[in-house]
Amino acid sequence: MKAVEFHLPQDVDKSFIVFRETGDFFPAPWHYHAHYEFVLVTKSTGRRMVGDHIGYFGEEDLVFMGSLLPHVWVNDPIYLERRADHKADALVLHFTDDFLGEDFMNIPEIENFRKVLKLSERGMTLLGDTRKKINALIKQMPDMNGLQRLSSLFLIFDIMSNTNEYELLASPRFVQNFHYGSSDRFKKITGYIMQNFDKDISLPEMAAVSSMGVTAFCNFFKEQFRVTFVEYLTTVRIGHACKLLSQNDRKVVEVAYECGFTNLANFNRQFKKLKSMTPSDYRRTLNI
Incomplete structure (x- = not known):
């Protein structure tokens, strides 16, 4: 199963991507990309593969992944066979480490978050209150204006920088x-x-x-x-x-x-x- 390079469309007037994936099932193949990525599943169930880790997702599942880490979300048969009474739905955030300029991730205020970015090379599933807080912010972002959206992303960075409510996914071999x-x-x-x-x-x-x-x-x-x-x-x-x-x-x-x-x-x-x-x-x- 060869991973393919995959990119989501980005609006020219936005510095990072907020994308809603809605359909009978999630169509993306086993893939990777240069972006860091949050995936929040709002509706659907199935299994996800992040690097060499296989786990299961349901509503409110939230994963943060680093650059170039292969992954895929596979819906349960009820979605693949189009027997579900609702669409599969997820919200996806993509950003690069230079989305606000080459030196952005080197500023002092980002020091703690840089440690999170290092951990994300293996993929992280978020848990507990951390997941609830970040999920609430991500759900509001599609309807926000540009500055509100950017402010919410910074708040997510801050939450991620001050939590231990996560589990690492892929093995060290995939780092x-x-x-x-x-x-x-x-x-x-x-x-x-x-x-x-x-x-x-x-x-x-x-x-x-x-x-x-x-x-x-x-x-x-x-x-x-x-x-x-x-x-x-x-x-x-x-x-x-x-x-x-x-x-x-x-x-x-x-x-x-x-x-x-x-x-x-x-x-x-x-x-x-x-x-x-x-x-x-x-x-x-x-x-x-």
Whole structure:
């Protein structure tokens, strides 16, 4: 399933896009674009795929996604078969990091929101009061004048900058920039993992790459990633497996070995633990 580049129309007198998607179902294919994007579903149910994450959406579902992150929203059969008693409906906001000029995202007032933009590289589903507040603002934006709309977007930025009511979606494998602006040691570690995740990587090997002892490396890794090295490596491997399962018809056992797993049983167990489904079930969900 190859992602296509996709763009929404933008009015020449507006700096960012507010778009209502209404129809029997959501027609956009598996796609990506340079814009950051909010998707608020107001009517309809179904499943959404963001990077290698598959989740389910209903009314009031709100997701924020970073630039170039592949995604698709697929309606339930009642919509695809045109049996629903109402149209599917969603509101979409698109903006680029330079929509108010090249230096806008570098001004001091945006510092906290820049951290949110970094998180959005994996996609974020918003929860709780944060979702309620942002949904209320987005619903009003189509009827606002230009300055009101811009002011509401800034208010959304502020809400996003001061919340922990979210869940990250795609695995680290789908993050396209692995530098995170941190130390050379951090870059060496992430670079080595991405180049060698399909092989057997030992803790002593990683400690040597990072010029640290094994215990120091384990502590450093847990502090930086909030998970252990083994947990992270498994996530990267499963993320790559999802990519292979979506792009070719290799046997599951071939995918497992290509992603660095030494036996099929462990691959199936780890895949189900992270994705709540087997690799075969995952592949079937992609036949959309």
